[in-house]
Amino acid sequence: MTKTTRRNFLKGTAAAGTIAAFGGQAPFFKKALGQGKKSVVWGQTEPFTSSWDPSSHTILAQIYFDYDVFGQLIRTPMSQAQPDEIVYEMATSQNVVEDGWLEYTLRKDIKFHRGQPFTAHDVKATFEYASNPERPSGTWYPGQAEVQVVDDYTCRVRGEGGSYPGSLFWFLAGFLPILSKDDIETKAIDEFPNGSGSYKFISRDGPTTILNANPDYILGTPEIEEVVYQFVPDASTRLVSLISGELDIIERVEPEQYETLLEEDVTTSRTVSTENKYLHFRCYEPPFDDVRLRHAAAHAIDRDLILELMGPAGHPTVGQLSSAKFGYTDTIPNSPEYNPERCQELLAEAGYPGGDGLPPIEYLTSQGFYPKTKEYGEVITALLQEQGFPVEFTVMEVASWIERVFVRDETAPQLADTGWMTGSPEPNLVLRPMWHSDGLILTNCGSDTVDAAIEKQQTITDVDARRASIQNELMPALADHLPSFGLFTSVLIHAHHPAIEGIYFLPNGPVDKVKATLTS
Amino acid sequence: MAFVLTFLIRRLAQGVVIVLLVTFLIFTLLRVIPGDPVRIMLGPATTQAVVEARAQELGLRDSIPEQFVRYIAKAVQGDFGESYFIGETGIALTAQNVVGGKGQDTATEQREAKMTRAGVLKVIADGLPYTLMLAGMGLLFTLLMAVPLGIAAGLNQEKWQDRLAFFIGSVFISLPNFWLALVLILLITARAGLLPSIGYKGFGYVILPAIVLAVELAPIIIRGLSMSIAQALQAGYVSGGIVRGLPWRQIIVRHVLRNSSIPMLNLFGVQIGGLLLGGVFVTEFVFDYPGVGRSTVQAVLQRDFPVIQGVAILAASILVLANIMVDLASTFIDRRLKF
Numbered sequence: 001m002t003k004t005t006r007r008n009f010l011k012g013t014a015a016a017g018t019i020a021a022f023g024g025q026a027p028f029f030k031k032a033l034g035q036g037k038k039s040v041v042w043g044q045t046e047p048f049t050s051s052w053d054p055s056s057h058t059i060l061a062q063i064y065f066d067y068d069v070f071g072q073l074i075r076t077p078m079s080q081a082q083p084d085e086i087v088y089e090m091a092t093s094q095n096v097v098e099d100g101w102l103e104y105t106l107r108k109d110i111k112f113h114r115g116q117p118f119t120a121h122d123v124k125a126t127f128e129y130a131s132n133p134e135r136p137s138g139t140w141y142p143g144q145a146e147v148q149v150v151d152d153y154t155c156r157v158r159g160e161g162g163s164y165p166g167s168l169f170w171f172l173a174g175f176l177p178i179l180s181k182d183d184i185e186t187k188a189i190d191e192f193p194n195g196s197g198s199y200k201f202i203s204r205d206g207p208t209t210i211l212n213a214n215p216d217y218i219l220g221t222p223e224i225e226e227v228v229y230q231f232v233p234d235a236s237t238r239l240v241s242l243i244s245g246e247l248d249i250i251e252r253v254e255p256e257q258y259e260t261l262l263e264e265d266v267t268t269s270r271t272v273s274t275e276n277k278y279l280h281f282r283c284y285e286p287p288f289d290d291v292r293l294r295h296a297a298a299h300a301i302d303r304d305l306i307l308e309l310m311g312p313a314g315h316p317t318v319g320q321l322s323s324a325k326f327g328y329t330d331t332i333p334n335s336p337e338y339n340p341e342r343c344q345e346l347l348a349e350a351g352y353p354g355g356d357g358l359p360p361i362e363y364l365t366s367q368g369f370y371p372k373t374k375e376y377g378e379v380i381t382a383l384l385q386e387q388g389f390p391v392e393f394t395v396m397e398v399a400s401w402i403e404r405v406f407v408r409d410e411t412a413p414q415l416a417d418t419g420w421m422t423g424s425p426e427p428n429l430v431l432r433p434m435w436h437s438d439g440l441i442l443t444n445c446g447s448d449t450v451d452a453a454i455e456k457q458q459t460i461t462d463v464d465a466r467r468a469s470i471q472n473e474l475m476p477a478l479a480d481h482l483p484s485f486g487l488f489t490s491v492l493i494h495a496h497h498p499a500i501e502g503i504y505f506l507p508n509g510p511v512d513k514v515k516a517t518l519t520s
Numbered sequence: 521m522a523f524v525l526t527f528l529i530r531r532l533a534q535g536v537v538i539v540l541l542v543t544f545l546i547f548t549l550l551r552v553i554p555g556d557p558v559r560i561m562l563g564p565a566t567t568q569a570v571v572e573a574r575a576q577e578l579g580l581r582d583s584i585p586e587q588f589v590r591y592i593a594k595a596v597q598g599d600f601g602e603s604y605f606i607g608e609t610g611i612a613l614t615a616q617n618v619v620g621g622k623g624q625d626t627a628t629e630q631r632e633a634k635m636t637r638a639g640v641l642k643v644i645a646d647g648l649p650y651t652l653m654l655a656g657m658g659l660l661f662t663l664l665m666a667v668p669l670g671i672a673a674g675l676n677q678e679k680w681q682d683r684l685a686f687f688i689g690s691v692f693i694s695l696p697n698f699w700l701a702l703v704l705i706l707l708i709t710a711r712a713g714l715l716p717s718i719g720y721k722g723f724g725y726v727i728l729p730a731i732v733l734a735v736e737l738a739p740i741i742i743r744g745l746s747m748s749i750a751q752a753l754q755a756g757y758v759s760g761g762i763v764r765g766l767p768w769r770q771i772i773v774r775h776v777l778r779n780s781s782i783p784m785l786n787l788f789g790v791q792i793g794g795l796l797l798g799g800v801f802v803t804e805f806v807f808d809y810p811g812v813g814r815s816t817v818q819a820v821l822q823r824d825f826p827v828i829q830g831v832a833i834l835a836a837s838i839l840v841l842a843n844i845m846v847d848l849a850s851t852f853i854d855r856r857l858k859f
Contacts (some may be wrong), residue, residue: 047605047606047818047822048607049561049605049607050602050603050604050605050606050607050636050637050638051607056562057561057562057563057566058562058563058564058565058566059562059563060563133567133569133570134569134570134573135570136562136563136566136570138567138570139565139566139567139570140565191636204607206646206810207719207808207810230719232718232719232808233805233808233814233817233818233821234805234806234808236702236806237702237705237718237806237807237808240702240705240706240709240710240718241705241718241808243706243710244705244709244710244713244716244717244718246709246716246718246719247718396554397821398821399554399555399556399560399821399822399823400553400554400555402555402556402559402560402564403554403555403556403559404554406559406564406568408568418564420565433565441567441568
């Protein structure tokens with residue numbers, strides 16, 4: 001047994017002093033910031049795929065990477081103040097010209113990271129490659145695109161054979177990473193991300209991917225010299241890593257974590273996203289093949305209760321579009337609101353007074369991907385049950401849920417909730433896959449009226465006229481037919497080291513670091 | 521020697537059958553439970569037609585026996601397939617001569633990292649050293665905590681040493697490993713800044729995860745050791761030794777501890793092996809530690825079939841081999857034992 005002598009006490013205090021001399025940390029403790037280089041570490045929530053080709057996936061984490069590494073003709077910041085703002089990057093203008101063509105004038109002084117000069121031939125190769133419906137990315141675009149090269153720095157785009165007007169790329173070109181023609185032809189894009197964006201790819205080692213600032217970036221060299229993507233799958237681990245300084249920026253902060261972080265020395269940010277969360281109705285069989293039942297269910301749901309539960313992660317919505325989208329309106333007179341009396345009237349009209357005679361209804365949700373799905377799913381289940389809907393609530397882990405939620409036969413659940421995050425203000429990214437009869441990936445509630453309204457706005461080349469068509473015709477048509485009920489708009493919560501300033505969080509998740517600075 | 525050879529041949533043959541059965545079970549279960557890796561690979565927005573085309577390309581729509589035979593045929597040749605998700609970056613160096621001003625040549629090296637899908641063996645080989653280091657440190661910490669407590673408790677049944685060991689064991693076994701991991705990260709790393717813990721940038725990153733593992737494993741060793749020592753103390757050879765006038769220390773070290781070590785070895789082979797594997801997986805995931813465990817948990821969440829299958833074969837093989845070695849070691853300690 002060692003006695004507490006003066007000598008032992010002094011030894012102990014000397015050890016404590018040594019630790020204090022390292023700033024209260026052990027010598028092998030390595031902080032993310034402050035290692036000489038102006039570097040930030042981003043806590044990545046999903047891993048990248050095994051291909052660098054932006055058209056080979058629809059994975060959110062890799063879309064963030066693509067945003068940094070690949071240049072685009074335009075950027076669409078999608079701010080709440082100006083959702084339809086366009087910032088020109090590789091193009092200097094876009095104009096609707098004759099025969100449905102959208103003409104781009106391109107910059108002459110851009111080079112890809114590997115040194116090839118950028119020309120209209122790269123734009124042609126990229127548009128035609130990425131919009132191919134057989135590519136995974138094809139789902140984002142309105143169909144096979146056709147590009148006419150006018151000269152090396154001018155080109156025109158529209159649907160193949162004039163199948164759709166080029167104006168559909170007005171915003172969408174801001175969600176189309178431009179590749180080199182050579183890389184597409186030789187398939188080299190699979191192996192190396194040769195973009196022309198603000199950051200250059202340096203290396204990938206397991207969960208760590210390193211990018212360096214591109215000194216030739218057309219919109220200015222970023223001050224942050226290095227960006228490290230560090231895949232940290234667990235949300236709690238990401239949070240404590242930020243607090244301990246091992247990560248500098250984290251995303252998908254959960255509402256409870258947000259409250260915790262407000263008390264820490266970190267900066268938090270809330271961004272109203274492009275993603276609305278929906279309750280989708282499946283219309284293969286009763287009861288939701290009857291529009292009155294869909295409206296009855298919507299009238300049973302108190303969205304204020306859900307918003308209260310979501311706290312900082314939710315933002316009110318009225319219709320099907322997020323307020324970050326072109327065409328959003330908060331005035332849709334026929335959009336159903338919480339009204340239990342109207343719910344009961346509709347149930348009785350449909351032959352199910354008080355819910356009597358309704359078949360069992362399965363409501364499917366996921367746990368572990370979106371915040372609080374289980375919690376607000378329980379609220380929705382209780383509200384529906386209160387009105388007489390015999391709802392059974394099923395919660396699945398993400399991989400199982402993703403498989404089941406896309407089932408389109410009679411085994412599909414009658415109710416399912418999903419979000420739909422897209423990287424452009426272009427509303428067709430949501431409207432076509434969700435509610436046009438060609439898509440209907442989650443509801444199968446097609447309608448000629450909705451189809452006609454979606455197609456009509458697509459053909460309008462004047463921006464203001466198109467906005468009016470979406471707001472005054474399409475949104476009311478969707479509210480009437482109600483294939484899906486908009487619950488709320490997701491709010492993206494980020495947190496970062498207070499030394500990082502000037503960072504811009506896009507409403508679909510990527511982080512624009514071009515104007516970011518690091519203060520000491 | 522002949523016994524050892526016969527023993528090894530017989531047990532290894534049994535082991536191969538066990539590993540094959542485990543592989544088939546895992547292989548089938550992965551394809552029966554919900555969760556389509558192709559949908560996860562391409563992202564939720566991809567059309568069903570594109571998903572189906574890729575699934576066909578990967579052979580995932582063939583019958584399970586057909587897929588299994590194809591897998592085993594390649595596996596016996598050492599080809600365990602490639603991860604659906606993990607990229608492998610090989611560094612290719614190319615020299616470029618850049619002509620600078622005034623006719624001066626400057627040589628620069630352009631590093632280009634080319635990515636392909638990572639082979640399963642590579643994924644495992646990359647993570648295994650880290651996992652072994654963590655498991656080794658975890659076991660070391662476990663033994664440092666559990667052996668003194670277990671021996672003291674076994675030698676002093678019903679006394680304070682026994683009660684202390686029981687109390688510590690009960691507390692440790694009640695702590696969920698993921699919870700303990702997060703608490704340690706928060707207190708030791710985030711608040712006190714004493715030890716790092718997220719990822720791996722040096723040896724210091726092993727300490728906290730190893731402590732979590734040790735806390736999980738120690739109660740079993742403490743309990744097993746104290747029980748087997750207490751039982752050994754009841755044996756006739758102990759009273760015989762006392763009657764013959766052998767020193768107490770000699771009785772304990774040469775006889776009691778030696779005999780107590782056989783059940784402990786079995787405990788190591790079966791329970792500790794399983795617990796260590798399970799514990800390492802969870803611990804690595806929470807600490808974002810770059811071992812096989814983290815890759816496996818991620819593979820399960822993403823339905824990365826080739827990686828899960830490869831790790832299942834590895835884990836089954838390790839457990840089979842550990843058991844064979846434990847049984848062999850037991851026969852050396854006590855020649856009367858036959859397996």
